[in-house]
Amino acid sequence: MTQAAVRTDILEIARDQVLERGEGLTQEQTLAVLELADDRLEELLALAHDVRMKWCGPEVEVEGIISLKTGGCPEDCHFCSQSGLFASPVRAAWLDIPSLVEAAKQTAKSGATEFCIVAAVRGPDEKLLAQVAAGIEAIRNEVDIQIACSLGMLTQEQVDQLAAMGVHRYNHNLETSKSHFPNVVTTHTWEERWGTLRMVREAGMEVCCGGILGMGETLEQRAEFAANLAELEPDEVPLNFLNPRPGTPFGDLEVLPASDALRAIAAFRLALPRTILRFAGGREITLGDLGAKQGILGGINAVIVGNYLTTLGRPAEADLDLLGELSMPIKAFNDTL
Numbered sequence: 626m627t628q629a630a631v632r633t634d635i636l637e638i639a640r641d642q643v644l645e646r647g648e649g650l651t652q653e654q655t656l657a658v659l660e661l662a663d664d665r666l667e668e669l670l671a672l673a674h675d676v677r678m679k680w681c682g683p684e685v686e687v688e689g690i691i692s693l694k695t696g697g698c699p700e701d702c703h704f705c706s707q708s709g710l711f712a713s714p715v716r717a718a719w720l721d722i723p724s725l726v727e728a729a730k731q732t733a734k735s736g737a738t739e740f741c742i743v744a745a746v747r748g749p750d751e752k753l754l755a756q757v758a759a760g761i762e763a764i765r766n767e768v769d770i771q772i773a774c775s776l777g778m779l780t781q782e783q784v785d786q787l788a789a790m791g792v793h794r795y796n797h798n799l800e801t802s803k804s805h806f807p808n809v810v811t812t813h814t815w816e817e818r819w820g821t822l823r824m825v826r827e828a829g830m831e832v833c834c835g836g837i838l839g840m841g842e843t844l845e846q847r848a849e850f851a852a853n854l855a856e857l858e859p860d861e862v863p864l865n866f867l868n869p870r871p872g873t874p875f876g877d878l879e880v881l882p883a884s885d886a887l888r889a890i891a892a893f894r895l896a897l898p899r900t901i902l903r904f905a906g907g908r909e910i911t912l913g914d915l916g917a918k919q920g921i922l923g924g925i926n927a928v929i930v931g932n933y934l935t936t937l938g939r940p941a942e943a944d945l946d947l948l949g950e951l952s953m954p955i956k957a958f959n960d961t962l
């Protein structure tokens with residue numbers, strides 16, 4: 626390869642800019658990575674892995690997730706089987722406090738440092754916040770684990786309440802790029818979501834914000850989404866791949882091919898060199914067991930254990946065995962304080 630060719634190759638640029646200097650790829654550069662041919666995939670994944678090891682280290686953060694209120698949501702996110710507006714099979718249901726504490730205990734036992742309480746709502750009402758407060762107190766009394774919440778859009782008052790409860794991290798996904806969002810959700814705006822994230826950050830909670838790939842977005846929009854996230858600078862980015870649920874408007878979309886999913890994981894790592902990049906829902910159908918390994922060796926440094934919200938994930942043991950096999954230590958609870 627000539628000198629000139631070396632300088633215009635996106636992976637050579639990324640090696641210097643991201644790996645050496647820790648500066649994430651721009652939107653245009655991310656697009657160039659997403660457009661790489663399959664025969665460059667291995668090289669790309671190796672670079673993303675090197676970036677993750679250099680800027681995040683070998684530890685893998687493990688998180689458990691529990692649904693406090695499932696189904697019956699008034700919003701119309703087209704991928705979501707918990708919307709009450711579609712004919713999807715998830716019915717509204719609440720979890721009681723003893724079950725919540727038990728789930729936190731089981732999560733802590735698996736080595737997880739984060740336990741995320743999730744509710745399928747537009748935003749919390751008084752009843753939900755009271756239930757969350759009682760749940761957090763009950764967990765605190767019995768389990769050593771950081772508590773995260775995902776309760777939809779918040780008012781400033783609700784942000785302050787959650788911060789006062791000691792919530793460590795708040796999850797609120799932007800879901801997709803700003804330009805694609807109106808094709809995915811019509812009952813609220815991308816800006817409303819952004820507003821919640823800004824308040825969460827200002828209140829001192831860690832920001833967890835990601836989305837779902839494979840919802841009909843173009844490669845340009847996938848790159849735009851990575852740039853949107855880089856601007857937000859979240860502490861954690863959960864990456865999901867669409868698992869088309871029957872009865873939802875996206876029920877007939879094709880599953881993202883494994884190579885596209887892996888290319889996207891690596892591209893997001895190169896755009897966000899220091900963030901916790903978490904493998905979240907939908908990866909079993911997109912990637913399979915082998916893909917899970919490739920993802921963890923291609924930029925991912927956090928996993929969710931156990932069941933996901935509405936579909937069955939891989940069993941916790943499978944993920945934890947995989948980390949052992951790859952000699953990647955699980956981040957310890959003490960390290961996160």
Ligand code: SF4
Binds near residue numbers: 706744
């Ligand atoms: S993604 Fe959240 S806000 Fe949207 S429909 Fe599902 S539960 Fe409701």
